[in-house]
Amino acid sequence: MEKSVTMGNYSPGEGVLRRLDPRTKLYSLILYVVLTLIQGHPLALGLSTALFIVAWGTSGCSLTSIVKSARSVLIMLLIAELFSLIWVPVETVLLTFWKICLVSLMSVVFSKTTEPRELLDGLRAGFPIGEGGAMSVAIAFDFLPQLGREMERLKIAAASRGAIYDEGNPLQRAGAMISLLIPLFRSTLRHAGNLADAMDMRGYNAGQKRTRIEPLKYTRNDRIAAILLLIFTVCMLCIRIFM
Numbered sequence: 001m002e003k004s005v006t007m008g009n010y011s012p013g014e015g016v017l018r019r020l021d022p023r024t025k026l027y028s029l030i031l032y033v034v035l036t037l038i039q040g041h042p043l044a045l046g047l048s049t050a051l052f053i054v055a056w057g058t059s060g061c062s063l064t065s066i067v068k069s070a071r072s073v074l075i076m077l078l079i080a081e082l083f084s085l086i087w088v089p090v091e092t093v094l095l096t097f098w099k100i101c102l103v104s105l106m107s108v109v110f111s112k113t114t115e116p117r118e119l120l121d122g123l124r125a126g127f128p129i130g131e132g133g134a135m136s137v138a139i140a141f142d143f144l145p146q147l148g149r150e151m152e153r154l155k156i157a158a159a160s161r162g163a164i165y166d167e168g169n170p171l172q173r174a175g176a177m178i179s180l181l182i183p184l185f186r187s188t189l190r191h192a193g194n195l196a197d198a199m200d201m202r203g204y205n206a207g208q209k210r211t212r213i214e215p216l217k218y219t220r221n222d223r224i225a226a227i228l229l230l231i232f233t234v235c236m237l238c239i240r241i242f243m
Contacts, residue, residue, distance in 0.1 A: 015060025
């Protein structure tokens with residue numbers, strides 16, 4: 001039942017990327033997304049692709065699982081780009097598709113190698129946001145795989161009643177999926193209400209300062225990652241300025 005709609009779901013495993021400090025991964029992801037999206041030169045996107053390959057190679061995740069996790073986003077992106085061919089040149093469409101694919105796949109790598117607890121700790125320590133804001137982001141990030149599982153359950157229940165979602169062209173399939181949005185929205189509100197009640201029962205207070213048994217600290221791997229990211233940033237800015 002829990003198929004490929006698992007974007008945001010942590011995947012246990014081994015890899016150098018998993019052992020990085022969560023602050024390093026957050027800073028790297030934000031910088032990677034910004035530098036990739038502002039570029040339009042093929043050489044710059046080639047560098048972004050190379051960095052994604054490095055991240056994937058050190059993540060301990062299979063490329064198949066990464067692509068499957070981002071499959072729904074990539075399909076919607078492909079449909080949107082095909083429509084944009086009516087007004088936009090082919091080269092621009094291909095570059096845009098390339099950029100957003102890289103950003104989506106890198107985000108999946110980040111989500112698969114970072115536990116929600118590590119994400120929360122990284123937000124607390126690495127950004128000037130309060131406890132409530134960090135918790136809200138961590139919960140929203142953790143909700144993505146739950147929504148995917150709920151969507152699969154709703155789809156199977158509707159199919160058992162005679163609904164057909166796997167026939168027709170992509171537009172017809174997308175139209176058939178709209179009927180699942182209302183029950184999915186209702187289920188999401190129910191999950192959010194249950195989570196809020198559970199946190200209230202445990203006495204959660206967003207204004208209270210949290211402590212850690214194992215404080216975050218940068219290691220040799222974090223310094224190597226920072227050097228690699230610095231080289232990537234300099235190269236991307238030089239391409240942006242001089243090309």
